[in-house]
Amino acid sequence: xSAVTAHKDPKLPPPVALPEDASWVxxxxxxxxxxxxxLVAAARTLYPHDGLPERIYRRTVFHFDAMAAKAPVAxxxxxxxxxxxxxxxxxxxxxxxxxxxxxxxxxxxxxxAFRLVQRSTVRFLYDDxxxxxxxxxxxxxxxxxxxxxxxxNDLDWLPDPPPGV
Amino acid sequence: MTTYAFDDEGVxxxxxxxxxxxxxxxxxxxxxxGVVVLEAGKHLTADDFVNDEWGGYEMLSWLxxxxxxxxxxxxxxxxxxxxxxxxxxxxxxxxxxxCCYRFIADELRAKTVYGDIPxxxxxxxxxxxxxxxxxYDLAEAKMGVTRTNGLPGLPANNNFKVMYAGAKALGxxxxxxxHAINSIPYDGRPATIQDGFTITGDKTGSRWSTxxxxxxxxxxxxxxxLRPQSRAVFIEHDAAGKASGVVYVDGxxxxxxxxxxxxxxxxxxxxxxxxxxxxxxxxxPDGLANGYGHVGRxxxxxxIQTVWSTFDKPVHMHRGEIMGGMIDDFVRHxxxxxxxxxxxxxxxxxxxxxxxxxMDPGWWGRDFASVIEQYSKMAGIFMSGExxxxxxxxxxxxxxxxxxxxxxxxxxxxxxxxxxxxxxxGYKVLxxxxxxxxxxxxxxxxxxxxxxxxxxxxxxxxxxxGVLDGNGRAWEVPNLFIADGSNFATGGAxxxxxTIVALAIRQAGFMAGQMAAGEL
Numbered sequence: 001x002s003a004v005t006a007h008k009d010p011k012l013p014p015p016v017a018l019p020e021d022a023s024w025v026x027x028x029x030x031x032x033x034x035x036x037x038x039l040v041a042a043a044r045t046l047y048p049h050d051g052l053p054e055r056i057y058r059r060t061v062f063h064f065d066a067m068a069a070k071a072p073v074a075x076x077x078x079x080x081x082x083x084x085x086x087x088x089x090x091x092x093x094x095x096x097x098x099x100x101x102x103x104x105x106x107x108x109x110x111x112x113a114f115r116l117v118q119r120s121t122v123r124f125l126y127d128d129x130x131x132x133x134x135x136x137x138x139x140x141x142x143x144x145x146x147x148x149x150x151x152x153n154d155l156d157w158l159p160d161p162p163p164g165v
Numbered sequence: 166m167t168t169y170a171f172d173d174e175g176v177x178x179x180x181x182x183x184x185x186x187x188x189x190x191x192x193x194x195x196x197x198x199g200v201v202v203l204e205a206g207k208h209l210t211a212d213d214f215v216n217d218e219w220g221g222y223e224m225l226s227w228l229x230x231x232x233x234x235x236x237x238x239x240x241x242x243x244x245x246x247x248x249x250x251x252x253x254x255x256x257x258x259x260x261x262x263x264c265c266y267r268f269i270a271d272e273l274r275a276k277t278v279y280g281d282i283p284x285x286x287x288x289x290x291x292x293x294x295x296x297x298x299x300x301y302d303l304a305e306a307k308m309g310v311t312r313t314n315g316l317p318g319l320p321a322n323n324n325f326k327v328m329y330a331g332a333k334a335l336g337x338x339x340x341x342x343x344h345a346i347n348s349i350p351y352d353g354r355p356a357t358i359q360d361g362f363t364i365t366g367d368k369t370g371s372r373w374s375t376x377x378x379x380x381x382x383x384x385x386x387x388x389x390x391l392r393p394q395s396r397a398v399f400i401e402h403d404a405a406g407k408a409s410g411v412v413y414v415d416g417x418x419x420x421x422x423x424x425x426x427x428x429x430x431x432x433x434x435x436x437x438x439x440x441x442x443x444x445x446x447x448x449x450p451d452g453l454a455n456g457y458g459h460v461g462r463x464x465x466x467x468x469i470q471t472v473w474s475t476f477d478k479p480v481h482m483h484r485g486e487i488m489g490g491m492i493d494d495f496v497r498h499x500x501x502x503x504x505x506x507x508x509x510x511x512x513x514x515x516x517x518x519x520x521x522x523x524m525d526p527g528w529w530g531r532d533f534a535s536v537i538e539q540y541s542k543m544a545g546i547f548m549s550g551e552x553x554x555x556x557x558x559x560x561x562x563x564x565x566x567x568x569x570x571x572x573x574x575x576x577x578x579x580x581x582x583x584x585x586x587x588x589x590x591g592y593k594v595l596x597x598x599x600x601x602x603x604x605x606x607x608x609x610x611x612x613x614x615x616x617x618x619x620x621x622x623x624x625x626x627x628x629x630x631g632v633l634d635g636n637g638r639a640w641e642v643p644n645l646f647i648a649d650g651s652n653f654a655t656g657g658a659x660x661x662x663x664t665i666v667a668l669a670i671r672q673a674g675f676m677a678g679q680m681a682a683g684e685l
Contacts, residue, residue, distance in 0.1 A: 004481075004541070009215040046529040049538060102530065118529055126521035126537070127219055136541025137483055137517035140216035142368045146358030152485035155323040157478045158330045158602065165321065165329065165340050 006132035009140040015129055016062055024058050029069040031078070034094075036061055038082045041094040043121045045101040049134075056128050063124040064117075074116065081113035167387050169201055171423055176201050176390075177676070178411050178425040180397040180440070183256020184665045185648035186431030187375025190391075191383035192673030198680065200389045201423055202380075203413050205432070206253035208393040211377075214259075214366025218518045221365020225259055227252040230573050231435065232563060237578040238611045239466075242526040247576045248466070249614035250433040254393050255376025257433065257616070258662070260364050262488040263345040263372050264511060264549075265310040266659035267301050270294040271498050272506075272551070275655040278498055279505040284581055285553040286463050290654040291626040291635035300667035308345035308373040308666065309352050317348045322359065322485035324514050327476070327544040331602035332492055342491030342511065345373035345663075352378070359485035361514070395421075398569045400428055400444040400453055400645070408453075408645045414569055427644040427676065427685055431669075434464065434618035434651040438560040439574040441622065441632075454622075454639035459632045461560040463623055464578065465656040466615035468550035468588050471513050472595035473524055474604035475539040482514035482544050490546075495594065496658055504586035508550030508658050510595065515545065523613045536608060546598055548591045549617065551658045553581040560621050576615075617661050622651040636675040637668060644685055648672060 008014065018024040025033040039061045040054070068075035085093035088104040096104065108114045125131060132139050141147055153160075169176050177193055179186045182204040190200045205227075215221055226249065233240040233247035240247065251257045271278045273290040305313040312318050318341045321329065325341055332339035346363070347356045357371040370377045383389035394416030401422070403409040408428040414420050430437040438461040442452040452460055490512025497507055515523070517540050524537070558579060562572035580588075596607040625631025628640035637652045639645040648669045650661045657664070679685035 009217045009220065011215050012217055012220055047537075048531055048534050105529075115527075118527070121529075122522050122526075123219070123518075127518045132517055135517055135538055136479070136481070138481075139483075139516065140362075141360045141484075142216050142358070142362065146360035146369075147484035148357070148359040150484070151481060152322045152359040153320065153326070155326045155478075155480060158326050161321045161326060161329040164318065 181431035258374035324482040331598035334601035474599035506551030513547035
């Protein structure tokens with residue numbers, strides 16, 4: 001999708017490496033497998049990027065789990081969310097088709113639990129360096145000398161403004 | 166570093182080390198005045214800062230709880246973070262994007278020029294542009310503002326090329342604008358390397374801040390003591406009704422009392438009003454300097470909004486200084502537009518994390534996904550416009566106490582009809598600029614947490630109209646001053662920092678003069 005290379009600030013930790021199979025839930029502190037997979041399904045339904053691999057959505061839920069482990073109020077909200085989306089229709093949320101998942105989420109948009117899950121998905125999904133790479137955001141730059149010699153003015157499909165404008 | 170005794174009654178105590186407090190501290194120290202700066206945040210350096218939007222936000226921001234009410238969109242989107250300032254040595258100058266524009270003469274006479282507007286509590290400033298201009302000159306020189314003092318403007322970046330093409334097609338007056346960011350080396354600081362992370366601390370020092378310019382110079386005089394992690398919780402007064410000291414709590418939770426010759430609040434709008442309202446006594450039962458009830462009222466936050474547009478081809482808006490573009494065609498008050506006041510158009514870029522977070526909080530689903538996936542082909546354009554002061558747009562104290570025993574602040578803000586008209590006009594113009602450059606789709610992003618917090622301890626020509634006189638001195642407490650944007654009489658349209666700095670330089674001269682005359 002893009003020819004750029006994304007960089008996290010070298011002072012920050014690299015993305016957590018999770019197993020690529022169902023055993024990834026073993027890395028979680030608090031969520032059980034059902035809660036975790038339900039939240040992954042919710043994150044993907046909220047922000048459906050078909051080109052992004054499952055591991056990115058799992059890493060997002062890994063951050064939810066860390067939030068929940070730190071704050072009992074957050075843990076309770078995530079649990080409420082899972083109950084709400086599972087209880088809305090005769091099938092559990094993770095087993096629903098996308099259209100039904102959207103219907104369920106629209107039905108609980110006003111709840112605090114939905115707000116926490118929706119905002120937290122934005123917070124962590126779009127902060128993932130693999131998403132940056134996919135969507136063309138290069139990220140940290142000072143350690144590479146900024147963008148002054150790396151394309152800060154390389155747009156070539158519009159005329160260049162006159163010097164000094 | 167020089168240290169002063171807690172019972173030293175000869176020092177000026179300044180609460181806050183940002184644009185107002187940090188500048189005033191240096192200016193007073195240069196004049197030989199002893200100063201203690203109490204800063205709630207830590208003393209971080211360029212090495213501590215990160216090139217990371219959320220990492221920087223969490224490192225620098227004032228994250229203590231606040232609440233919000235009113236019909237403004239922020240109360241819905243960011244109910245517990247309605248205002249955005251920093252808690253760190255250097256204050257919000259560690260975060261700012263360095264746009265430096267001056268008020269125009271009409272904005273300082275808003276009541277006279279705009280006339281009677283129902284619901285608005287407009288006043289004229291007690292000072293004129295002619296009085297302020299010499300201090301703007303001094304501020305621009307010390308900050309190294311581009312396109313002043315022979316300094317070249319910032320070079321055009323990708324996002325600016327889009328803005329320029331659209332603006333020119335519409336016949337607008339567009340340039341890269343004026344910034345306290347070095348386009349060439351100046352004052353011992355390097356030229357920008359276009360890293361695009363001015364908002365997370367500026368690791369290279371190419372941008373002016375009080376952290377990298379004012380405070381080190383003040384400290385070098387031997388007259389300034391900087392106390393980081395020192396949270397002011399109460400301002401005391403003596404039997405004569407003069408401010409006598411500040412109670413504060415350090416990082417270890419120990420409470421101290423610093424005596425003072427004069428006290429200056431410079432903790433950003435919300436904190437300064439909160440502290441005055443909290444500092445009640447038998448003599449000042451509604452809070453310090455609040456005899457006419459104006460403390461916390463007439464709160465302004467500017468009409469801030471962004472349009473994000475997608476194009477057919479790559480833009481890479483994240484590369485380079487983030488706000489290097491300006492259009493000034495809509496700054497002047499023009500009744501023919503159907504609203505009072507005006508607005509600056511400026512360039513805006515954000516990284517993917519905050520573009521996603523602020524484009525339209527609450528928006529989810531395939532439509533949002535299809536827009537944000539176009540990030541690399543996205544351009545941003547922004548406006549800062551004048552909002553109408555209203556007495557009930559205000560900072561108040563809630564019943565909830567924070568960890569220091571000080572009531573949590575609530576910010577109430579209702580949009581004035583004039584605000585809506587100006588916003589709507591602005592969105593149309595911003596979108597038309599991008600359309601003229603070839604935009605496929607434009608998204609009107611709402612305001613994010615307020616970073617231009619103004620007016621809640623305003624100066625006025627008469628004591629009954631405000632909290633402060635034209636020197637930022639409390640009408641009711643002759644040795645109490647305010648040096649942050651809460652002292653603005655009205656908001657104007659431009660980014661406020663240059664004016665905060667100019668007012669602080671002017672205030673330093675006034676205070677030093679009063680001291681020399683034995684009156685302070």
